[in-house]
Amino acid sequence: MSLRGVGVDLRCHCIKTESRRIGKHIESVKLFPPSPHCKDTEIIATLKESRKEICLDPTAPWVKKVIEKILANRKP
């Protein structure tokens, strides 16, 4: 779940993504669309207690479910 410094976006942020379903630990999720610096969408979650930032797999069904829930004004 290593993640490069989230400063100025000159390349991809994520090297690996979290495979465990950690929805209930998520405080927020940040979505980065494809850009000149990184050709694929990236999703970075901030965890509640530790405030750690970890990368999620945008293609994983459980990740899409988390975002669907948030958009539906529900907790992930």
Add this chain to the structure above:
Amino acid sequence: MSLRGVGVDLRCHCIKTESRRIGKHIESVKLFPPSPHCKDTEIIATLKESRKEICLDPTAPWVKKVIEKILANRKP
């Protein structure tokens, strides 16, 4: 589009939301699910050039479209 300091989340971040469709100016979007501090989902976009943070209306169809596109690995 005023927005409280995005420090520790002790209350809602957003006071007003942006109504204009600014999808193509968006560098990233951050989703905050309902929490003890704020009962509704909040969405904060960071803009490309200015890197300004502005609040988006989670119920607006164009906002949901932006997130759908990002999840589909497309630019908003």
